[in-house]
Every structure is written in structure tokens, then in C-alpha cells.
Amino acid sequence: MKPAPFRYVAARSLDEALALKAEHGDEARFLAGGQSLIPAMNFRLAQPAMLIDINPLKELDYIRRAGNVLRIGALARYRALQRDAAVARHQPLLAETLPHVAHPQIRNRGTLAGNMAHADPASELPAVVLALGGRMHARSGRGERWIDARDFFKGALTTALKSDEMLTEIELPDLPAKSGAAFLEVSRRRGDYAMMGVAAVVTLGADGACIGARLAYCNAGEKQMLAGKAAQALVGRRGADKYISDAAALAESEIDPQGNVHASKKFQRHLAGVLTRRALQTALARAGAA
Amino acid sequence: MSEELHQVAVQVNGKHCERRVESRLLLSDFLRHDLGLTGTHVGCEHGVCGACTVLMDGLPVRSCLMLAAQTNGHAIETVESLTNDRDKLHPLQQAFHEAHGLQCGFCTPGILMTMMAFLKETASPSEAEIREALSGNLCRCTGYQKIVEAVTLAARRIGQAGAR
Amino acid sequence: MTAEPRYLGARVTRNEDARLLTGRALFVDDVNPPHLLHAAFLRSPHAHARIKRIDTGAALKRDGVAAVYTAADLGSYWKPGPLLVPPPPIKGIAFNLRAQVPLAKDKVRHVGEPVALVIARSRYIAEDAAADIAVDYETLPAVVDMERGAAGGPVVHDDLGSNIASRVRQTKGDYAAAARNAHAVIRRRLVYDRGASVSMETRGVVAEWDAKADKLTVWDTTQGPVFIRGGLAAMLGLSERQVRVVAPFIGGGFGPKMMMFYPEEVVIPWVAIRLGRPVKWIEDRLEHFFATTQERGQIHDAEIALDKNGKILGVKDEFLYDTGAYNPYGLTLPINSQCTLLGGYVVPSYDSSFTGVFTNKPIVTPYRGAGRQHGVFVMERLLDIAARELEIDRAEIRRRNFIPSGAFPYNNEIIFQDFAPLEYDSGNYAPVLNKTLKMIGYDRFLADEQPKLRALGKHVGIGVVFYIEGTGIGPYEGARVQVQASGKVSVATGVGTQGQGHFTSFAQIVADQVGVDVRDVDVVTGDTDQFYWGAGTFASRGAVVAGNAVNEAGKAVRKKILRAAAEHFECAEQDIVVAGGQASIAGVPGKTIKLGELALRANPMRGAVKPGTEPGLEATSYFGPPSGATACGAHAMIVEVDPETMTIAIKKYVVVHDCGTVINPLILEGQIQGGVAQGIGNAFYEQLHFDDQGQLLNASLADYLVPTALDVPRMELGHECTPSPLNPLGIKGAGEAGAIPVGALFAQALEDALDLPRRGVEILEIPLSPNRLWELAGALFKQRGTS
Numbered sequence A: 001m002k003p004a005p006f007r008y009v010a011a012r013s014l015d016e017a018l019a020l021k022a023e024h025g026d027e028a029r030f031l032a033g034g035q036s037l038i039p040a041m042n043f044r045l046a047q048p049a050m051l052i053d054i055n056p057l058k059e060l061d062y063i064r065r066a067g068n069v070l071r072i073g074a075l076a077r078y079r080a081l082q083r084d085a086a087v088a089r090h091q092p093l094l095a096e097t098l099p100h101v102a103h104p105q106i107r108n109r110g111t112l113a114g115n116m117a118h119a120d121p122a123s124e125l126p127a128v129v130l131a132l133g134g135r136m137h138a139r140s141g142r143g144e145r146w147i148d149a150r151d152f153f154k155g156a157l158t159t160a161l162k163s164d165e166m167l168t169e170i171e172l173p174d175l176p177a178k179s180g181a182a183f184l185e186v187s188r189r190r191g192d193y194a195m196m197g198v199a200a201v202v203t204l205g206a207d208g209a210c211i212g213a214r215l216a217y218c219n220a221g222e223k224q225m226l227a228g229k230a231a232q233a234l235v236g237r238r239g240a241d242k243y244i245s246d247a248a249a250l251a252e253s254e255i256d257p258q259g260n261v262h263a264s265k266k267f268q269r270h271l272a273g274v275l276t277r278r279a280l281q282t283a284l285a286r287a288g289a290a
Numbered sequence B: 001m002s003e004e005l006h007q008v009a010v011q012v013n014g015k016h017c018e019r020r021v022e023s024r025l026l027l028s029d030f031l032r033h034d035l036g037l038t039g040t041h042v043g044c045e046h047g048v049c050g051a052c053t054v055l056m057d058g059l060p061v062r063s064c065l066m067l068a069a070q071t072n073g074h075a076i077e078t079v080e081s082l083t084n085d086r087d088k089l090h091p092l093q094q095a096f097h098e099a100h101g102l103q104c105g106f107c108t109p110g111i112l113m114t115m116m117a118f119l120k121e122t123a124s125p126s127e128a129e130i131r132e133a134l135s136g137n138l139c140r141c142t143g144y145q146k147i148v149e150a151v152t153l154a155a156r157r158i159g160q161a162g163a164r
Numbered sequence C: 001m002t003a004e005p006r007y008l009g010a011r012v013t014r015n016e017d018a019r020l021l022t023g024r025a026l027f028v029d030d031v032n033p034p035h036l037l038h039a040a041f042l043r044s045p046h047a048h049a050r051i052k053r054i055d056t057g058a059a060l061k062r063d064g065v066a067a068v069y070t071a072a073d074l075g076s077y078w079k080p081g082p083l084l085v086p087p088p089p090i091k092g093i094a095f096n097l098r099a100q101v102p103l104a105k106d107k108v109r110h111v112g113e114p115v116a117l118v119i120a121r122s123r124y125i126a127e128d129a130a131a132d133i134a135v136d137y138e139t140l141p142a143v144v145d146m147e148r149g150a151a152g153g154p155v156v157h158d159d160l161g162s163n164i165a166s167r168v169r170q171t172k173g174d175y176a177a178a179a180r181n182a183h184a185v186i187r188r189r190l191v192y193d194r195g196a197s198v199s200m201e202t203r204g205v206v207a208e209w210d211a212k213a214d215k216l217t218v219w220d221t222t223q224g225p226v227f228i229r230g231g232l233a234a235m236l237g238l239s240e241r242q243v244r245v246v247a248p249f250i251g252g253g254f255g256p257k258m259m260m261f262y263p264e265e266v267v268i269p270w271v272a273i274r275l276g277r278p279v280k281w282i283e284d285r286l287e288h289f290f291a292t293t294q295e296r297g298q299i300h301d302a303e304i305a306l307d308k309n310g311k312i313l314g315v316k317d318e319f320l321y322d323t324g325a326y327n328p329y330g331l332t333l334p335i336n337s338q339c340t341l342l343g344g345y346v347v348p349s350y351d352s353s354f355t356g357v358f359t360n361k362p363i364v365t366p367y368r369g370a371g372r373q374h375g376v377f378v379m380e381r382l383l384d385i386a387a388r389e390l391e392i393d394r395a396e397i398r399r400r401n402f403i404p405s406g407a408f409p410y411n412n413e414i415i416f417q418d419f420a421p422l423e424y425d426s427g428n429y430a431p432v433l434n435k436t437l438k439m440i441g442y443d444r445f446l447a448d449e450q451p452k453l454r455a456l457g458k459h460v461g462i463g464v465v466f467y468i469e470g471t472g473i474g475p476y477e478g479a480r481v482q483v484q485a486s487g488k489v490s491v492a493t494g495v496g497t498q499g500q501g502h503f504t505s506f507a508q509i510v511a512d513q514v515g516v517d518v519r520d521v522d523v524v525t526g527d528t529d530q531f532y533w534g535a536g537t538f539a540s541r542g543a544v545v546a547g548n549a550v551n552e553a554g555k556a557v558r559k560k561i562l563r564a565a566a567e568h569f570e571c572a573e574q575d576i577v578v579a580g581g582q583a584s585i586a587g588v589p590g591k592t593i594k595l596g597e598l599a600l601r602a603n604p605m606r607g608a609v610k611p612g613t614e615p616g617l618e619a620t621s622y623f624g625p626p627s628g629a630t631a632c633g634a635h636a637m638i639v640e641v642d643p644e645t646m647t648i649a650i651k652k653y654v655v656v657h658d659c660g661t662v663i664n665p666l667i668l669e670g671q672i673q674g675g676v677a678q679g680i681g682n683a684f685y686e687q688l689h690f691d692d693q694g695q696l697l698n699a700s701l702a703d704y705l706v707p708t709a710l711d712v713p714r715m716e717l718g719h720e721c722t723p724s725p726l727n728p729l730g731i732k733g734a735g736e737a738g739a740i741p742v743g744a745l746f747a748q749a750l751e752d753a754l755d756l757p758r759r760g761v762e763i764l765e766i767p768l769s770p771n772r773l774w775e776l777a778g779a780l781f782k783q784r785g786t787s
């Protein structure tokens, strides 16, 4: 399994990378960690004419606090995120999820931005970014813009990025006070894409009732999936088991899993219910629910 | 169509090395075929088996998921770097020998390189930590138990040597 | 004086390790002769189709391409492969051989069957050019399901008129009468689905024709280099002396690397000769899922007749066996299933028949266990169900039916895969089972721990299964042992080695016989220029058969040493002691001579070697066991299941094993642990999912789930030793033992964990998965409230 021929360019500057991308459009791909792109090329499932290697662009390799948001540059690798104190402190959901993504060797290369741009609905990380209400910063020779995570994912392997745009940064806002989050998945083996996974975030009001919730799923549909109705069902409630089960049941029907060799659609729905319930229990406990 | 070539200057096992490589040449093939470092094995070419694991700037990576052209200015270490004395194995290799941590030995170079980095970061690892660190390397022969024992033994010895 | 075994039975670390650990060991893909060309195969995307036209024009024009071949280009070299193992002499047997071809001609019969071959400057270019080849296919409905395939519909081999590859019936006693008189007859359908061996090294072939020496060298990832040498020589019209086949270090074999005469194995040497340039083909992982043989699809309709005490009166079994698109390996696999089913039990009557079915799927040949899994699975499951219905403890019902230790050799009356009657050489089964129960804490778990855990809402269960393994079959192996002038000893045998530690086991045997340090014994395996004769590594036979050949040759060399030393010292042979690399006169200090020195003297430059004496200290011996040696063992496990997600956690795993004399416990442990890991993969992780078009849906290591270090538990091992009377060393094979009973164990332990039988659910199939468990039993755990 060897890749088809292509042109390789090691970008010397962001401007050069953007200019090349603008020139070659969909024929060209950015090369970040390469942990999704190169396997696809080795299988000849992807045959881009040009790779623009952004690894030399050290200015994109950062994880930064700015006010109450965390800014994650396009070249921030999983490894760095896993070891970053600010991530652990302010975005523990991301830290909790990363060990489920592949293996150490893959995490030494893979980038969060590459994962977002790859937009595999089976991946854990779009779910996490959706649950955290993140935004994406895109740049091109034409300018720059912010895209809300909810508008970013357009389906399997498709995003809102235009063919000349690079995803340069992911911004994750701190969760409000009295919030709790949890990620749970069931995979066949550790490090595999999950049969089902859920990222749950809840925020409680002063009286202990839920004032906000987000439930995001991986491998739950043709696209990255927030279960809005299920989350809405929690709002205004206190974390009684009954409401949790209702939300879990709603989530089961709201998602649209596709089934695969490891799990039938029915089993996936079932797992979504179980995991939603469990994740909510943990998230609520972490939010300080009585 | 003749392919465009890239000049790469890369440290391989401590030696400076310059070559012209095609864009699409995988690092695994570059090491094995261009440099003759056939200790790095290839078991899948899609990043799953771990046999091709080498260190890039000290960190384990899949050499089948990198391009040779990408290594320009970087340092690569392969299994051949662990010892240059025919008769004296590196303590990690020695532990694999003593604990019977290998059978066919095909997965072994990738595991050794992964464990080199792991032991640097984790001084006295628990069995659970070792298994977690090994989980990105498939072995079809051993059932892993003796690999775990080998790594435990190596960790102890390397720890002792460090303490001295 | 016989040698005092010093190394036999010792935990000797391996001689081959240093080469492997430093990256120096030569694997086939490491062979890089100058001017090497690379091959890539174009393979069928369809499971079943007629080839209308192949256009290679564009491929040939591509820069860097040296040649492109299709079946038509092979001319008279194009021939179906040989029958590798003839069917045994069983009365009334039907066997229709349809062997694989080098490149598909008119029709493709499974996805991945090679259709064309590109030779180019690099593998990259060869793959580019393969993609340039245009093939017109007329697709045909595929035979995927073996039951439907057997019943009618499309046929894989048109000339055969049906998909029936074989039919065999073997009987013993009168089952019908046994069933009539039985207290209980239990009947079930049991299913075992396909899996793949997935050695970490894929297959590969490098062939080089040396025009000046008139000689072909082939480096091949084969477990049977001697067969390949003979076969290739015949096909290519060369003398066997002109063909050297080398199986260097092999990255795991497990059966499918047997002497298959795979298309690539046959075509690459031909191309190398034709082009006068060395050619390399390395299977990639994608190809491996189609081009390397697979195993395991069987459906059994089985019944067992018992008396009221749970004593077996008889077993009847009818099974279908999926042989894939071709069946070059004969009937080894289903006959193993048929024979292994009888297990370690007294089964007075047996009526077993099977039907082999061609399907449009990759070829089926033995993979570790080689059909034994199925037999064990059927029998152990039937006993579990019987125990339940008769209210007998699971372990107890096995104990009641064991062949008593006094009954060996025990003749089961039917014919085994080695053509000999299925006769167990020796065995003592109860102690093996008892030790297993003790180690796992069976009684305590059932009486005490499990009720407590259940009260806490946990789903934890135990399983215990017993199996026997026919090992170490003939025909024979040979070995040459030679003391060199340096004092080092070299050993050559024809078997290949794929990680089983033969370099060390054989060295241990020889070191003991010849009285040298084990590190001074250099073993060469798998090079036909080093040793001419042999069969190969299969059926857990390497250690048994080649090991004994090595032992015999070692003994012969020892005799020569004694004689030479006695002559040298002018004393009696009985007075000579051979140890520490030298021969000396017992009790006389100073009277010693180094073995190297003796070897030199035995090959003098001047003077005459005495008539009747061979030069050198060298001997070649062969060993062929009269029949296979039967090993046995038991596995037990405690497992916890999360009934909502159906994920599992193995809490404890015990194996007790009896494979006769153990050459090297360290190596044996490794073999067992590795086997168990494969068994666990087979039982709960690995499955080949074909759709109804015969397309494999999970042809990558990302979706074909080889267990990782987190999935395979720590195992506790115990040993018993009942030596085999069939060979002087008393050894029995061990290579497959770890893998064989794991399916049966999983079914039983998972049933127990989820308390399924009480709720009317039985597990009658392997592989399992969380998804499958949930389909079977999920409904039982639905409304459990929050956990």
C-alpha cells in the first residue's frame, strides 16, 4: 500500500501555505499530523495532487489562555494537549477524552485541528468540541473568520471550510460556574474509534436545577451530532434519575447511528442510552448536584 | 512522469545523512530501503500495528505515516541505535531476552522504540501503565505477558542504574 | 554412558534473540539484491465474475514498468496448484480437488484473487501501473453462505456442477442404538465463523536467478521450504539442486504460511528467471486479508446421548465446512474437527459426517488449531448443556467421562489427519483438570464468591474446559549435527521456524548429547541448501518430530565422539566422559581433548580415514513417529460482564497443560500465552465480516481486531507431565494448545456470568462480541434502572 504520486511542499510561512492552497484548491491538502491523511493515501482512498506540509509553521503550535478561553493552535498535538496544565484545569473534558483517541504514537503526531478538519463523525473530538461550545478560526488569503462548531461540521469528512481556508485555531470557552462534564465511550479495544461515545456538559443554577446542558455523540450519525432535545429535557430539572433516564431515552431516538461491523444501529442506540445516563450522572455529580 | 525530488538532511541514529527523496516516499521505506536500516518493520502501513515505530526527536511515531521528506532537519532513531556492540545488548533489549519478551521478533523493534520513550517518561511503571503504553503495538505471538515482564525488569534495572 | 540432561527442561533463554533485538535478523523483506525489481498484483474486486477482457496497454507504457503479465502470458507454466495433502484412506470418501491458479484466467472466484502482475522499478510504480490495467468483468452472483451454497444456486467451479467439495463419514460403534437407550439426547446447532491468522509479518517472496551459476534462489515466508523447493523445481523444469529456497526469519506463521504454492510463490520465481533480474513481492496488509488463507467457517448439527449419570453413550455430528474458493489442503482441517471432537472422553459410539462447501471467499487452510477449535467447541458445549440438564457439576461431568489413565494407548477407531488410526498414546486427564480447578479456585468461586458478587449486582462467571490436541504427526523430519574444528556445533534441519524458538530448543537437545555449551550450538533452519529433506512446521510438530531427529543425530555424533576419543586415548569408550566441549578419561586428570581437536583429527589432511569410518564428527538422522502424540490441557477463566454494554473484563485466567517432556519451559509458556491471546481474539474480537456479495467489510487492522496488551489478561500456567511413548524424548507438541479451547471457554464463562441458561439463553456460536451478546441477551437486562 503506497500512496499515489503527489507534490510535497514544506510550507515556509503561513502566507505561502495559504497562497498555495488558494492556487490549488481541492487538489491540495494541508498535511498536519498525517494520522488520518496518510493512511487514506496509503490505501489510495485519498489521492491529492499536492500536500502542503504545515508542520514547519511553529507559530501554529500553541495552547494559550486568553481571558476565559483556551486557544489551541492548528499544530497543537494531542500529546501537548494531554500534558498541558491549562487544558487539565480549564477543559478537563478534553483531557479526559484524549486517552481514548488512538495510541501514544499517534497522539505524538495527531493534531486537534487536523481532527476537526478531517471531520470524521466517528471521532471523539468533534463531539467534545461541540459539547464545549467551541469555535473555529479559519484563515485564507482572503481574510479570516470564526465558525461556530455547530456550523463547522457538515457531515462525514466535510466541514464549512472553503477550499482555500485553513483551520488555524480552535477556541474553547471556559464552562460557567457550577458546570460539570463527562466523556464516556464503548469501543471494542482501547484506542479504537468508539461504537458509541457521548460528551455531556451540564450547568446548574444557584438552586441546583439544570440551567444548561449539551450532549454530543460520536459515531451517532452521518454527521457530528448534538442531541438538542435530550439536552433540553434536562433544563429546569434537578438531577433526579428519572430526568436522566428521560434524557437518555430521548437521545436514543434523536441520534441517527449508521451501524457498522462492530455494532448494529440498534445496539448503537442502546449504548447511547446507557452512556448518556452514565455520563449525565457523572457530569451532574461533577457540577456539584446534590 | 518523473517525480520531483527533495533534499533532506536528517540525523539518523546520531549520524548526519543527506539524501534526495521523492515526495511520496514513506519514512518506513526510506529507512529500510534507502538507508538499509531493515530493523524497522512494516506490518500494515496504516498506522495500526506499530511495527514501524521509530523515534522522531525522541518521540515514538509511526514511520509508515510520515514522509521521508518531512524528516528534514529532524532526528530519527531506529532499533539499530540501541546498541552498537554486537555482544552487549541495551538493558531494555537484555530484559526482553531474559524474560522471553519476543517470539518471531517482527513486532519487537517497534515495541522496543515505544518502550524506550515510555521508560524515559515513566520511572517505575505499574503493569497497567505498561499495558496502556504497549496498546499501540500489536504482537501476534507472545500474548504480551512476557513483554510486560520484560519491560518491568528493564524499568527496574534502568531505575537502579540511574540511582547509582 | 548416556548424557545427563543439563539443558533439556531448563529455562534457557534464546540463542536467536540477539539478532532479532538488534534489528539484524533477516526477514524476507530485508533481502535486497542489486537490480531488484518490485511486483504488485492486480486483484479481483469481485467475489465471483467472468473475466471478459484485460487491457494492460496503459500499464506497460508507464515509466519504470518492466513487465506486465496476465494468465495468458504464463503459457504452459499456467497450471492449478498441487494437492498438498491427499485425503486420508477413509471408506466412501468424496473429495473434489479444485486448486488455486497462478493468475485467474476466465473467472475470478474470490475478492483479491490475482488477475495480473506488474513488475516495476519500485513498488510505488508497480501499484500505479496496476491501477492502469483495465479489466472487463461480468459479475456473477456470489456463493457466500455455505448452507445456501451446498443447497444449490450459483456454482463456484462450473465444471463441478455443485459446490460440494467433499463428503466424509466416519463412525465408531452404533450411535443409533446408543441414542435409543439413552436417558437423555441433547441436540444443538453450533456455529463457528471465519477468522484470519494475521501474522504481523505478511507474506513475501524474493526470487533471484543467477544465470552464471544456473541457480534460482527464493526467499519465501514459508513454513515448508523443502516442499516449495521440490515443487518449484518441478514446475520450472529445473533440477532440485538448482533451486534453493530459504525461509529466513519469519514474522509469525500460524499455518497459512505452510507450503501453499500460493500464486505469488509460483509466479515470482518464474518472472525472475524470465527477466533475469531479482524480483520482490511483499504482501501488503490489505492483500493479506484476501490473498492469505483463512480459517474456521463451520456449522455443526450435533447431538450427544447420555445415561442418567452423565456418562456419554455416543455423539452424532453433521457439519458443513466452508473451504473457500479452492481446497488445495485436502481434508486436514475438517478431519481435525471430526477427531478432536471426541476429546479426552470415552465416547463409545460416534457418527460423524461432514460436507465441504466451495464458496466465493478466500481459501481456507489450517490456522493455529486447524479445525480442532470446532471439535472442542462442539463437545464442550454439549457437555455443558448436558451437565445442566442432568444437574451435574460442569467439572464433574467431564471427570466422569475421562478416559481412565490405565486405558492408554487408547484407540478411538477412526482415522486421523495423518492417515493413522486415532490412537491416543498416553494421558492422565483428571490431574490436569483438578489442578486447573484448584488454581482458579473453582469450588470457592461457585460456593462463595459468585453468590456474593451477584448479590452486589455484579455479573461475574467462571468457565472451565478440557481439550486434547493431536500433535507431532509424521511423516518425518531430519537433522544433521556436526562438530566443527572450532569446537562449535552446527545443526541443520529442514523445518522453518516462525518464532517458536527452534534455534534454542534444538540447541538444547544437541548440547546435552554432545556435551557442549548451548551457546556454542548454531542451528540453521529453513534453508534447503543446508538441509535437503523435510516436511515443515505444522500441526505442532516442529519440536516433536524435528526435535527427535536432532536428538537422534546428536546421539550418533556422541557415539562418534566416544569412539574417536577412545581411539585417541587408547582406552575403552565406557571410560570417556564428554562434557564442557571436551572428551576426557573419567577420573584421569589431564587426559582431555577438545571436541574441535577431535573433529579436526576425524578429517585428517594426510593419512587415511579407516575403512568403515566417515570423516568428521557429523551425523544425519531422520525421525518419523508412527503416529501423533496426544497432548491435553484445561483452561479456566473468571470473567465479568457489564450487561448494559456487554463489555468484558477477564479477572483470572488459568491454563494447565500436559505436553509430555518439556524441552524449555520458558518457550513453552510463551507458546501457550500466545496461543491463548489468539484464542481470545478468535472468541471475542476477531471476525471476518463478508457481505452477501462476498465483499470483506473489515479488511484492515483497524477493523479486524487483533487483541492488544489491554485485552489479553495475565495468565497463570500449570503443568503436568505424561511423556509420550512414541518418541525417545517423550515430547508432545504444544504449539496450538493455547488457542484451541478458548471459544468453548468464553461461551461457558459468559453464559455463567450473565446467568443466561437459567433465563433460557444459550451461547452456541463463536466469535462473540458485545454486539452479539447484546443481541442474544440484551433484552434480559433492559430495564435495569441506573447502575
Ligand SMILES: Cc1cc2nc3c(=O)[nH]c(=O)nc-3n(C[C@H](O)[C@H](O)[C@H](O)COP(=O)(O)OP(=O)(O)OC[C@H]3O[C@@H](n4cnc5c(N)ncnc54)[C@H](O)[C@@H]3O)c2cc1C
Residues within 6 Å of the ligand: A029, A030, A031, A032, A033, A034, A035, A036, A037, A038, A039, A074, A100, A101, A102, A103, A106, A109, A110, A111, A112, A113, A114, A115, A117, A118, A122, A123, A124, A125, A161, A165, A166, A167, A168, A191, A192, A193, A194, B046, B047, B048
Ligand atoms: C491507528 C490509528 C487510530 C486512530 N484512532 C482514532 C480514534 O480512536 N479517534 C480519533 O478521533 N481519531 C483516531 N485516529 C485519527 C487521529 O486522531 C488523527 O490524528 C486525526 O483524525 C487527524 O489529525 P492529523 O493532525 O493527523 O491530521 P491529518 O491527517 O494531517 O489531516 C487530516 C485532514 O485534515 C486536513 N487538515 C489538517 N489540518 C488542517 C488545517 N489546519 N486546516 C485545514 N485542513 C486541515 C488534511 O488536509 C486532511 O484532509 C487514529 C489514527 C490512527 C492512525
Ligand code: FES
Residues within 6 Å of the ligand: B041, B042, B043, B044, B045, B046, B047, B048, B049, B050, B051, B052, B053, B062, B063, B064, B065
Ligand atoms: S506499519 Fe506502521 S503501524 Fe503498521
Ligand code: FES
Residues within 6 Å of the ligand: B102, B103, B104, B105, B106, B107, B108, B138, B139, B140, B141, B142, C200, C251, C252, C499
Ligand atoms: S513476537 Fe511475533 S509478533 Fe510479536
